[in-house]
Amino acid sequence: MLGTPTVLITVSPEVSAQMRPPRALYPNGFKIGNSLGKPGKRDLQKQVLKDALELLTQNTRPGSFETKDYPAYGDYFEAPSVGSK
Amino acid sequence: MTNLSRKCVPFTPFEGELAKSNIAIVSAAGVHAKDQEAFNIADDLGDLSYRVIGPDVAGDDLMVTHHHYDHQDADQDINIVFPIDVLRELADEGFIGGLANKHIGYMGYTMRLKDMYSETAPAIAKEIDRGSRAQAVILTGG
Numbered sequence: 113m114l115g116t117p118t119v120l121i122t123v124s125p126e127v128s129a130q131m132r133p134p135r136a137l138y139p140n141g142f143k144i145g146n147s148l149g150k151p152g153k154r155d156l157q158k159q160v161l162k163d164a165l166e167l168l169t170q171n172t173r174p175g176s177f178e179t180k181d182y183p184a185y186g187d188y189f190e191a192p193s194v195g196s197k
Numbered sequence: 198m199t200n201l202s203r204k205c206v207p208f209t210p211f212e213g214e215l216a217k218s219n220i221a222i223v224s225a226a227g228v229h230a231k232d233q234e235a236f237n238i239a240d241d242l243g244d245l246s247y248r249v250i251g252p253d254v255a256g257d258d259l260m261v262t263h264h265h266y267d268h269q270d271a272d273q274d275i276n277i278v279f280p281i282d283v284l285r286e287l288a289d290e291g292f293i294g295g296l297a298n299k300h301i302g303y304m305g306y307t308m309r310l311k312d313m314y315s316e317t318a319p320a321i322a323k324e325i326d327r328g329s330r331a332q333a334v335i336l337t338g339g
Contacts, residue, residue: 115207115209115322116209116221116322116325116326116331116332116333116334117209117210117211117332117333117334118209118223118333118334118335118336119333119334119335119336120336120337120338121335121336121337122338123338124338128338132205132206132207133206133336134206134207134208134209144266144267144339145226145266145267145268145269145270145271145277145278145339146270146277147226147277147278147337147338147339148276148277148278148280148283148337149277150270150274150277151270151271151273151274151277152273152274154276154283154286157276157277157280157283158283158286158287161280161283161284161287161335162287162292164335165215165220165287165292165293165333165335166215168211168215168333169211169214169215174205174206174208175206175208
């Protein structure tokens with residue numbers, strides 16, 4: 113069976129990496145609970161979702177994480193490290 | 198977990214076009230429809246069950262039951278952890294083909310990792326495989 117391609121949006125890249133997802137997007141500095149941004153910021157949410165979906169069509173290395181900056185988020189939170197989880 | 202991380206990355210290539218593909222959401226953020234049974238947050242070991250969410254549900258019909266992350270923002274706008282309305286807009290714009298027939302919410306907190314790995318995860322994969330008509334899946338956490 114071939115399976116279904118997946119792409120992960122994660123705000124805890126170090127923690128997620130332990131699970132070895134095939135493709136992942138890390139919106140840089142987003143906090144836990146804000147995977148696609150902030151409430152009501154639909155344009156930001158849409159951009160994050162589009163960027164994640166586009167990873168499907170790019171020739172990414174299996175297991176790689178793409179980090180992207182989204183200035184529209186307007187905040188920066190440190191991602192949790194494996195040691196602190 | 199350690200055993201899992203030593204295995205190779207399971208990678209399924211995406212060979213279609215986004216504009217012709219149905220997309221499913223599978224989220225560990227504890228999302229379910231307001232009229233579905235909530236996840237059991239009273240059990241310290243977590244809740245291994247999942248909820249199947251249909252394609253026509255609006256974000257306002259969904260809610261979060263999860264006690265291991267701050268979901269106050271998601272309570273205001275579920276799309277930041279479960280982008281169902283955003284996905285619909287992308288379908289309207291032609292960026293994707295459409296929404297899959299099934300989306301999945303589960304509570305990504307459990308102390309029973311082996312059961313999550315050997316039972317819940319394959320059951321979710323089977324849901325997507327059978328009848329969702331998804332060509333690809335977006336995964337989100339809390």
